Amino acid sequence: xxxRLLRPALFTIDSExxxxxxxxxxxxxPQRKPAIADAIATRVAGIDFPNPVxxxxxxxxxxxxxxxxxxxxxxxxxxxxxxxxxxxxNPKPRLFRLVEDRAVINRMGFNNGxxxxxxxxxxxxxxxxxxxxxxxxxxxxxxxxxxxxxxMTRLMAPHASYLAVNISSPNTPGLRALQDEGALTELLxxxxxxRAEATxxxxxxxxxxxxxxLEPADINAIARIAIDKELGxxxxxxxxxxxxxxxxxxxxxxxxxxxxxxxxxxxxxxxDFRAATGGALPLVGVGGIGSAEDAWERIKxxxxxxxxxxxxxxxxxxxxxxxVRGIERLMxxxxxxxxAEAVGSE
Numbered sequence: 306x307x308x309r310l311l312r313p314a315l316f317t318i319d320s321e322x323x324x325x326x327x328x329x330x331x332x333x334x335p336q337r338k339p340a341i342a343d344a345i346a347t348r349v350a351g352i353d354f355p356n357p358v359x360x361x362x363x364x365x366x367x368x369x370x371x372x373x374x375x376x377x378x379x380x381x382x383x384x385x386x387x388x389x390x391x392x393x394x395n396p397k398p399r400l401f402r403l404v405e406d407r408a409v410i411n412r413m414g415f416n417n418g419x420x421x422x423x424x425x426x427x428x429x430x431x432x433x434x435x436x437x438x439x440x441x442x443x444x445x446x447x448x449x450x451x452x453x454x455x456x457m458t459r460l461m462a463p464h465a466s467y468l469a470v471n472i473s474s475p476n477t478p479g480l481r482a483l484q485d486e487g488a489l490t491e492l493l494x495x496x497x498x499x500r501a502e503a504t505x506x507x508x509x510x511x512x513x514x515x516x517x518x519l520e521p522a523d524i525n526a527i528a529r530i531a532i533d534k535e536l537g538x539x540x541x542x543x544x545x546x547x548x549x550x551x552x553x554x555x556x557x558x559x560x561x562x563x564x565x566x567x568x569x570x571x572x573x574x575x576x577d578f579r580a581a582t583g584g585a586l587p588l589v590g591v592g593g594i595g596s597a598e599d600a601w602e603r604i605k606x607x608x609x610x611x612x613x614x615x616x617x618x619x620x621x622x623x624x625x626x627x628x629v630r631g632i633e634r635l636m637x638x639x640x641x642x643x644x645a646e647a648v649g650s651e
Contacts, residue, residue, distance in 0.1 A: 375437075383437075384423070388417055423461075424464070481516055514540040524577050576606050579649055
């Protein structure tokens with residue numbers, strides 16, 4: 306209710322400034338405990354999630370408010386993408402609301418304060434409960450991006466419930482080439498080796514975040530490699546460089562499109578990866594999820610977990626808890642006793 310009253314004023318402010326205000330506002334919230342496991346708790350990649358609804362990477366780039374987000378009722382949150390060195394990202398403006406389409410276009414370019422600053426924050430939250438994923442990336446001007454990912458793995462693995470390897474952002478030139486079969490194998494081998502060095506006793510699972518703009522051969526290759534390397538999950542998917550029919554005057558902006566128009570493509574990619582993996586690997590559904598019905602559809606298509614971000618621009622931070630309640634209702638209505646039982650049930 307409060308967000309609905311504030312939204313008209315927020316929408317008079319440029320998107321990036323409004324996002325910054327949202328993060329600062331979360332810092333002012335009284336500290337709340339993370340969500341408690343309930344009827345829709347689920348276990349994925351060896352991790353116990355109190356519910357399957359998380360915050361996607363990109364909202365909390367620098368690990369500033371993970372506990373505040375967990376306190377809003379999310380089952381998990383994913384911070385980042387974080388790179389070894391600080392970088393300012395692409396020139397502004399670089400974040401656009403497409404209000405008529407309930408969408409967002411961004412070309413942020415992995416802007417973040419770097420690993421050292423994020424580590425200082427993560428050290429302070431040691432011992433706190435809640436599922437925290439850390440999304441890692443490479444610096445734009447790096448001469449060896451695979452080495453960047455290995456470095457980030459060694460630094461972040463001790464602090465992560467899971468590590469998300471992001472090779473699918475369209476806003477860092479050449480990054481998506483790491484989804485090619487040979488490059489992906491080399492990258493994952495380096496990440497797995499670095500993880501073993503950093504956390505030999507309790508290594509966090511590795512999640513791989515992929516793009517929606519993939520050909521069938523790419524999907525099959527990624528699925529095969531992910532299973533072979535025993536990854537924890539695939540995050541399907543990042544923003545799209547495609548442009549479905551859009552009404553907003555910002556439709557021509559370059560960058561990654563997210564929000565409601567991404568839903569059909571992201572849903573199809575969940576189905577594609579479910580088929581390609583034969584259900585042998587957990588999937589995290591992202592893209593165009595704005596309601597409990599959207600999330601439930603993604604779960605039935607094969608997602609064990611879901612994440613939201615762009616929809617909060619239009620519905621506010623309370624959307625996560627609303628979706629959680631809705632999933633529980635839908636699960637009961639359709640006669641499923643657990644989330645795992647519903648995964649892929651379509």
